[in-house]
Structures are given as C-alpha cells and as structure tokens.
Amino acid sequence: MKNYIQNLYKWIDERVQLQSLVEFMGKKYVPVHRHSIWYYFGGVSLFLFIIQVVTGILLLMYYKGSEDLAFESIHFIMSKVEFGWLIRSIHSWSANLFILAAMIHMFSVFFGKAYRKPREVTWLTGMLMFFMALAFGFSGYLLPWNELAFFATKVGTDIAGDIPIIGKTILEFLRGGEDVTGATLSRFFGFHVAIFPGIFTVLLTIHLLLVQRQGMSEPLFIEDEEKYEKKKMSFFPNFLLRDLLLWLIVLNILAILAVFFPWELGTKADPFAPAPAGIKPEWYFLFMFQTLKYIPANIWFIEGEIFGIVLFGIAGILWTLVPFWDRKSFRGERNRFINYVGIFVVIYIILLTTLGWLT
Amino acid sequence: MNEKERESKRLFLKSILYGSLTALSAAILYPIFKFLKPPQQTEVEVSSIKAANVNDLEKDSGIIVRFGNKPAILIRNANGDFKAFSATCTHLDCTVQYRKDKGIIWCACHNGQYDLNGRNIGGPPPRPLEEFRVVIKGEEIFISKNV
Ligand code: FES
Numbered sequence: 012m013k014n015y016i017q018n019l020y021k022w023i024d025e026r027v028q029l030q031s032l033v034e035f036m037g038k039k040y041v042p043v044h045r046h047s048i049w050y051y052f053g054g055v056s057l058f059l060f061i062i063q064v065v066t067g068i069l070l071l072m073y074y075k076g077s078e079d080l081a082f083e084s085i086h087f088i089m090s091k092v093e094f095g096w097l098i099r100s101i102h103s104w105s106a107n108l109f110i111l112a113a114m115i116h117m118f119s120v121f122f123g124k125a126y127r128k129p130r131e132v133t134w135l136t137g138m139l140m141f142f143m144a145l146a147f148g149f150s151g152y153l154l155p156w157n158e159l160a161f162f163a164t165k166v167g168t169d170i171a172g173d174i175p176i177i178g179k180t181i182l183e184f185l186r187g188g189e190d191v192t193g194a195t196l197s198r199f200f201g202f203h204v205a206i207f208p209g210i211f212t213v214l215l216t217i218h219l220l221l222v223q224r225q226g227m228s229e230p231l232f233i234e235d236e237e238k239y240e241k242k243k244m245s246f247f248p249n250f251l252l253r254d255l256l257l258w259l260i261v262l263n264i265l266a267i268l269a270v271f272f273p274w275e276l277g278t279k280a281d282p283f284a285p286a287p288a289g290i291k292p293e294w295y296f297l298f299m300f301q302t303l304k305y306i307p308a309n310i311w312f313i314e315g316e317i318f319g320i321v322l323f324g325i326a327g328i329l330w331t332l333v334p335f336w337d338r339k340s341f342r343g344e345r346n347r348f349i350n351y352v353g354i355f356v357v358i359y360i361i362l363l364t365t366l367g368w369l370t
Numbered sequence: 371m372n373e374k375e376r377e378s379k380r381l382f383l384k385s386i387l388y389g390s391l392t393a394l395s396a397a398i399l400y401p402i403f404k405f406l407k408p409p410q411q412t413e414v415e416v417s418s419i420k421a422a423n424v425n426d427l428e429k430d431s432g433i434i435v436r437f438g439n440k441p442a443i444l445i446r447n448a449n450g451d452f453k454a455f456s457a458t459c460t461h462l463d464c465t466v467q468y469r470k471d472k473g474i475i476w477c478a479c480h481n482g483q484y485d486l487n488g489r490n491i492g493g494p495p496p497r498p499l500e501e502f503r504v505v506i507k508g509e510e511i512f513i514s515k516n517v
Pocket residue numbers: 459460461462463464477478479480481482493494495
C-alpha cells in the first residue's frame with residue numbers, strides 16, 4: 012500500500028514538481044506571541060464557509076425556488092427527507108457562525124493593523140468577502156418564503172430604495188419589480204446559489220494565495236515588549252494540526268446548536284396578510300436597523316432614513332479603505348487613533364445590537 | 371515615414387483599438403443591464419374592486435383585501451361606517467392591520483400608528499395612508515381609488 016502511494020506521489024511529482032510545494036509549506040512559519048489566538052479565526056471562517064458550500068449543495072437537491080413551492084419544499088426537507096432537518100439547521104446555524112467568525116477575524120486584523128503594507132489587497136478582498144457574506148445572509152433569509160422573511164425583505168429592500176438617486180433602480184433590480192413577489196424570490200435564489208458563490212470563490216482564492224505567499228502579519232511593536240522573544244511555529248504540520256483540532260471543536264459546537272436549537276421554519280408568507288409582530292433583521296444587521304430608529308424623521312432638509320444610509324455607506328467605505336488612509340501604520344509607526352476607532356465601532360455594534368435585541 | 375507621421379499613425383491605431391474595445395464592452399454590457407431590469411408588466415390598472423359583503427365585517431373590525439396586486443384594508447368602525455385605505459405602510463412597506471384594542475390602524479413592523487382616517491399619529495410613518503372611496507351597493511362593498 013505504502014508503495015502505491017509513494018509511486019503515485021512520484022508520478023505526480025515528476026509532472027508538477029510537488030516537492031517544491033511541500034518544501035514551501037515546510038518553510039512557512041506562523042509567529043507565536045500573545046495575540047496568536049486571533050490567527051485561528053480566518054481558518055474557522057474558511058471551515059464554516061466550506062460547510063455552507065456542502066450543506067448548500069445538499070439543500071439544492073430538494074429546494075424549489077418559486078413562490079408556490081419554496082416553503083413547501085423546505086417543509087418537505089425538514090419532515091420527509093432523512094436528516095433533512097439536520098442539514099437545514101446546520102446551514103442556518105453555520106451561516107450565522109460564519110458571519111460571527113468573519114467579524115472576529117476582521118476586527119483582529121484591524122486592531123493588529125495587519126492591513127498595512129504589503130497586505131492591502133488581502134484586506135480588500137477580505138472586506139469584499141465580508142460584504143458578500145452579509146449579502147449571502149440577506150438573500151438566503153428570504154428563500155424559505157416565510158412570513159418573517161417576507162416582511163424583513165420588504166423592509167430591507169425598501170431601505171435600499173431610499174439611497175439617493177440610484178435607489179429606485181436598485182430597488183427594482185433587487186425585487187425584480189416594484190413589490191416583493193415570486194420574482195424577488197427567483198432573483199435572490201439566483202444570487203444566493205450562483206452569482207455570489209462564483210464571485211466569492213474568486214475573492215477567496217486571491218485571499219488565500221496572498222496569505223500563503225506573504226505569510227502571517229505580526230502586530231507592530233510586539234517586539235518592544237520585554238519578555239518577548241521571537242518564537243514561531245511551522246505552518247505545516249504544527250499550525251495546520253491545531254487548525255484542524257479547532258475545526259473539530261467548531262463542528263461540535265455547530266452540531267450541538269443545530270440539534271438542540273433546530274432552526275424554525277415559521278408560517279408561509281402571505282402577501283395579503285398583515286405584518287406579524289417581531290419583524291427584525293438578522294442580528295448582523297440589527298445595529299444599523301436600530302440606529303435608523305433613533306434618527307429623527309427629518310434632519311435639516313433630508314429624510315432621516317436617507318441620512319442614516321448615507322452615513323453607514325460612508326463609514327463602510329472608510330473602514331474598507333483603512334490601509335490607504337492610515338499613513339502611520341504604513342510607515343510602521345504607532346497609530347492609537349485606529350485603536351480608538353476600532354474600540355468605538357465594537358462598542359457601538361455591541362450596544363446597538365443589544366438594544367435592538369431587547370426592544 | 372518620418373517620426374511625426376509614425377506618431378500620428380500610432381495614435382490613430384490606438385484610438386481605433388480603444389474605441390472598438392469600448393464599443394465591444396458596451397455591446398456586451400448593455401443587453402445584460404437591460405435583461406436584469408424587470409419588464410414593465412402591463413397589468414390592468416385596477417381602479418375599483420368588490421371588497422366584501424356588508425355582513426362579512428362586524429362593527430369595530432378590519433380586514434385586508436386584495437386591491438389589484440397590492441393589499442388594502444377595509445375597516446368598519448364602531449358606528450358601523452366603512453372606510454378603506456391602502457394597507458401598505460408609508461414607512462417601509464409592511465402591511466398594516468386593525469387594532470381593535472386601541473381602535474387604530476397599526477403596523478407591527480416598527481409600531482407605526484394611524485387613526486381611523488388614515489392619518490399617521492405615532493411611530494415612524496412619515497405620511498398618512500392613501501384613502502380609498504367606499505361605495506355600498508345593496509349588500510356589496512366596493513372600494514375604488516380616489517380621483
Ligand atoms: S413599516 Fe410600518 S412602521 Fe415601519
């Protein structure tokens with residue numbers, strides 16, 4: 012048996028020089044310091060994304076993306092298909108954990124200023140993937156075609172329609188018409204299973220290639236600290252094995268959540284029924300949604316909602332472009348301002364999310 | 371051919387190249403954008419519908435009815451009079467309902483409130499609900515757009 016494997020390896024190696032890849036991996040090191048733990052969250056996000064792809068493809072075998080059949084098909088998956096309830100529950104839970112892990116990953120990179128030269132593109136691709144993850148969440152939320160999702164989508168797309176100038180076009184583009192209907196469902200289905208995964212895969216490939224090529228970033232000034240001596244661990248196999256162990260733990264958490272807190276299906280959407288109480292967006296949109304509630308109906312001459320959207324838009328753009336305006340980190344100097352911004356954003360998100368949750 | 375001529379020839383070829391590249395991408399992108407824009411459905415503009423029978427509604431109650439492809443709300447107040455409005459909340463598009471306990475029209479999405487004349491009296495809605503005309507012919511209630 013061993014011989015066969017060796018022969019196979021040799022066969023491939025002769026053709027594509029596998030050996031150099033193995034050597035490259037062997038030479039790659041991961042720095043070890045007291046912030047090393049944050050390095051794992053990128054890997055966790057990746058793992059959860061893989062789970063999404065696998066469970067998503069499985070769900071596709073039974074899901075029907077139309078107004079009359081969507082709800083029924085998921086009901087069918089959950090009640091008739093063996094382990095259907097589990098696959099769907101995992102898909103929903105994993106989606107949420109994925110966004111959580113990606114958020115932690117993003118903030119750790121932000122605070123470590125790992126976006127500074129030469130890793131600007133890694134940060135940019137990461138941010139784009141994060142926005143895509145939110146779009147994945149928003150589009151996937153509608154697919155079961157239940158009441159909550161139907162009205163949440165109405166509200167969410169209506170807010171998008173408030174964007175100055177291009178709002179109306181965006182609204183019609185998203186809804187596939189003036190109202191949220193079966194046409195919207197078809198579109199969201201297409202986005203969710205074809206367009207987004209395609210774009211995401213390209214971004215992910217660039218992101219991972221860059222990480223492998225450039226190695227892990229080390230936080231600035233960690234060298235100053237007295238007791239710190241430069242330690243490192245080889246990526247292969249040491250870091251990878253720890254990664255895998257963590258993946259196993261995450262898988263267990265996921266399984267526990269999916270089994271003991273199965274994702275509800277709710278009641279089927281009826282466009283001619285009043286909106287039920289308790290319409291809330293998914294938790295990762297909650298802080299923005301809650302903010303809109305506090306903005307007065309009119310500020311100067313513009314509508315409060317528009318003001319809020321523009322504000323969040325600008326904030327998002329600034330955040331994404333941080334490698335290009337944080338000149339201090341670029342030069343390798345300490346930049347406390349970035350930390351204050353980061354802390355403010357974290358506290359703001361936690362506070363507003365909690366408020367949104369409680370009310 | 372001197373240097374100057376060559377230069378202008380190069381410029382000429384370049385502009386042809388970029389010109390045709392632009393034309394090519396326009397030729398590809400234009401149909402895609404047009405394709406993505408949902409076509410205007412030629413729906414028959416509904417202006418009047420039969421909403422319900424008088425006996426369908428008790429006093430002090432309300433129902434959602436179909437007005438074309440949009441929801442409308444038909445309300446019978448405590449005196450037995452009928453009123454009808456568009457049921458689409460002017461805030462963010464949710465569908466409103468009649469709240470018996472408070473005697474108002476209520477939107478569950480963000481706690482928007484309208485009085486029984488459709489005026490926004492609380493919560494985030496920025497405008498009153500569009501009112502429809504109610505005509506009762508014998509037992510049947512018709513509602514139609516105010517013109
Ligand atoms: S949509 Fe009715 S109150 Fe917001």
